[in-house]
Amino acid sequence: MAFVNYSTQQLAVKIVYYGPGLSGKTTNLRYIYSKMDSDCRGDLICLETNTERTIFFDLLPIKAGLIHNFKIHFQLLTVPGQVFYEASRKNVLRGADGIVFVADSQVPLLDANLENFDNLRNHLLEHNVDLNFIPLVFQYNKRDLDNLIPVETFNNLLNPRGFPAVESSALYGWGVLETLKAISKQAIPAVREKVFGEKRAPAQEGQKTSKKTPSEEKKEEKKKTEEKRETVEFASREQEGPLKMTKVKFKDRKDVEKEIENLAQEFTKESED
Numbered sequence: 001m002a003f004v005n006y007s008t009q010q011l012a013v014k015i016v017y018y019g020p021g022l023s024g025k026t027t028n029l030r031y032i033y034s035k036m037d038s039d040c041r042g043d044l045i046c047l048e049t050n051t052e053r054t055i056f057f058d059l060l061p062i063k064a065g066l067i068h069n070f071k072i073h074f075q076l077l078t079v080p081g082q083v084f085y086e087a088s089r090k091n092v093l094r095g096a097d098g099i100v101f102v103a104d105s106q107v108p109l110l111d112a113n114l115e116n117f118d119n120l121r122n123h124l125l126e127h128n129v130d131l132n133f134i135p136l137v138f139q140y141n142k143r144d145l146d147n148l149i150p151v152e153t154f155n156n157l158l159n160p161r162g163f164p165a166v167e168s169s170a171l172y173g174w175g176v177l178e179t180l181k182a183i184s185k186q187a188i189p190a191v192r193e194k195v196f197g198e199k200r201a202p203a204q205e206g207q208k209t210s211k212k213t214p215s216e217e218k219k220e221e222k223k224k225t226e227e228k229r230e231t232v233e234f235a236s237r238e239q240e241g242p243l244k245m246t247k248v249k250f251k252d253r254k255d256v257e258k259e260i261e262n263l264a265q266e267f268t269k270e271s272e273d
């Protein structure tokens with residue numbers, strides 16, 4: 001559930017990047033960080049082992065637009081993919097408003113992707129969330145490599161319900177911002193519904209070919225305006241800059257959580273003006 005602060009008119013939307021170990025979740029956040037305007041993002045906080053594997057989670061706060069005069073903050077988080085960090089993975093998922101499933105496209109990793117997706121489904125169920133009813137985007141990552149799982153196979157096995165799917169190379173930045181836009185496009189209407197009670201428009205049942213009546217035209221116009229309102233823009237910049245990253249290593253979980261909370265609050269304070 002999105003976190004709402006009525007006194008400061010802020011709304012935090014939590015997006016979790018989930019996926020098997022080394023599929024490229026942290027690389028997504030690094031790329032997004034490098035492309036965001038510095039006024040629009042906080043520090044990227046990575047909680048890593050000595051070999052740069054995520055232990056608890058990585059966090060990147062970014063700002064994006066307004067809903068009903070509420071400032072939207074996206075909290076982008078990754079989970080640790082390594083099998084033994086089960087508890088961390090489950091905790092990070094609590095209260096997620098949207099999920100990006102980062103799959104590794106290399107052929108030998110097909111089973112690892114499928115198992116990890118099952119793991120996601122089960123953890124969400126433990127939080128009483130049905131995977132079919134949460135904003136979800138698939139990212140088929142590492143498309144710059146050879147020996148790839150065909151997109152069709154991924155769609156059939158991982159994504160038979162046809163959620164949006166983006167081919168990417170997080171390493172080179174292909175498809176990373178598209179993925180972020182795709183998940184925000186789904187998560188924002190869901191948050192509007194949860195927080196402000198606004199019903200999402202029902203899915204279209206095929207396109208009519210006959211001439212539209214004035215009332216149909218009016219409805220369509222209204223829908224277009226709503227869609228426009230629901231599209232958030234991320235301020236990105238073209239030039240490369242140095243990566244300023246806070247790395248936190250081997251701390252007690254409580255200390256880590258406290259530190260993260262402080263940093264998140266600082267970011268929120270800075271953005272009040």
Ligand SMILES: Nc1nc2c(ncn2[C@@H]2O[C@H](COP(=O)(O)OP(=O)(O)OP(=O)(O)O)[C@@H](O)[C@H]2O)c(=O)[nH]1
Nearest residue numbers: 021022023024025026027053054081142169170171
């Ligand atoms: N070739 C290629 N390598 C990638 C891509 N994305 C990530 N990598 C590499 O894969 C390795 C793991 O990437 P991470 O982003 O740390 O993976 P992760 O999913 O966060 O891994 P865990 O935190 O251990 O779960 C790194 O060496 C990345 O440079 C990609 O699109 N193409």
Ligand SMILES: [Mg+2]
Nearest residue numbers: 025026053054
């Ligand atoms: Mg990681």
